[in-house]
């Protein structure tokens with residue numbers, strides 16, 4: 001996908017990495033610095049660094065790298081390497097690396113350019129788009145950060161071949177989410193592409209991934225600083241985040257929590273007559289393809305509710321749910337705790353049954 005405005009520099013295609021020097025270029029006199037993680041370094045980032053004649057820094061993999069210590073390590077490394085303000089940081093990795101390296105670019109010498117090279121499906125359709133960068137604190141995720149847009153996003157689905165299948169399926173939850181937000185853009189891609197991708201087959205996946213990315217690109221272009229519209233991207237995330245946090249980070253991958261959150265949103269939509277049962281069942285069929293998902297048997301409402309309450313406190317009183325309706329979503333709905341609890345308990349009843357059986 002290439003076009004005007006914000007998405008002008010979003011490229012997704014098999015073989016894009018071979019062309020990285022060209023795609024990442026700004027003024028022809030660029031110097032690049034690659035930041036990656038230790039998993040991705042030997043698999044993909046070293047080759048990117050070579051193509052860009054760039055030095056590279058590998059942080060430890062995983063969410064633990066989204067902290068101040070990594071920022072200090074990376075900024076000092078850039079200075080040691082002689083980086084200047086007009087040089088470009090290239091983040092090669094999943095959402096952790098695009099978040100932290102984008103933040104490093106934002107704060108080093110008051111702001112360097114950066115290019116995102118997402119290597120997980122989640123980062124290709126979500127984390128690398130939209131300019132949000134940042135790190136976690138002990139008090140919670142993503143509490144320090146800034147909006148700092150990459151000058152280009154270069155996504156090559158070939159890199160997904162080395163991704164853990166569980167991570168791949170989890171990322172697909174964001175694709176289904178994008179389809180629920182903008183059915184007109186994505187719905188007709190799902191029947192052919194989703195079963196293939198869920199089974200780890202990466203052939204002909206460009207269209208569906210580009211369409212999912214475009215949903216976010218379009219929403220962000222209309223609402224760069226999250227004043228309202230952008231909230232629609234949080235579909236499935238209200239309960240999803242709370243379940244992810246309550247389970248203990250890592251036990252339920254973000255996308256897995258979102259998949260369950262989407263099912264809960266479908267349940268609530270049906271209850272509020274926003275969506276006919278048949279349509280909810282159809283979405284549940286897509287989500288069924290993402291299984292096995294860790295089941296929620298061990299999770300108690302008692303542990304989940306405080307995280308919902310914390311969200312509510314941060315947004316001054318209302319959690320503002322997003323629910324699917326026919327043709328899109330409704331944003332900012334009030335859902336009583338008891339109603340949310342009931343939807344959560346319904347999720348827990350699903351063990352070996354297919355998800356559509358809930359509707």
Ligand SMILES: NC(=O)c1ccc[n+]([C@@H]2O[C@H](COP(=O)([O-])OP(=O)(O)OC[C@H]3O[C@@H](n4cnc5c(N)ncnc54)[C@H](O)[C@@H]3O)[C@@H](O)[C@H]2O)c1
Nearest residue numbers: 039061062094095096097119120122126127132159162163
């Ligand atoms: N900025 C945003 O708008 C935004 C949006 C969504 C999520 N996020 C953030 O993204 C992070 C999650 O991102 P993620 O799911 O990509 O996780 P991640 O970056 O931790 O990657 C998951 C794992 O896969 C490995 N990996 C990455 N690419 C690989 C490849 N091609 N082959 C083999 N292994 C590979 C990584 O080393 C890591 O171990 C969270 O911190 C979340 O807050 C940010």
Ligand SMILES: [Zn+2]
Nearest residue numbers: 126174254258
């Ligand atoms: Zn998400």
